[in-house]
Amino acid sequence: MDVTLSIDERIVAEARRIASLRGTSLNQLVRDYLHDSPEPTRLKSWS
Numbered sequence: 001m002d003v004t005l006s007i008d009e010r011i012v013a014e015a016r017r018i019a020s021l022r023g024t025s026l027n028q029l030v031r032d033y034l035h036d037s038p039e040p041t042r043l044k045s046w047s
Contacts, residue, residue, distance in 0.1 A: 007015075012026070019029040 015029060016026050019026045022029065
């Protein structure tokens with residue numbers, strides 16, 4: 001599923017930098033963040 005978000009350019013730039021340092025993509029960084037959030041069970045139940 002594709003999702004479009006409006007995020008400040010500076011935040012996206014920093015997130016891309018962090019993803020690069022971790023050897024991953026921005027997309028995977030966001031997926032990992034959501035998966036590891038404080039309520040992962042609740043998020044997983046949405047799918």
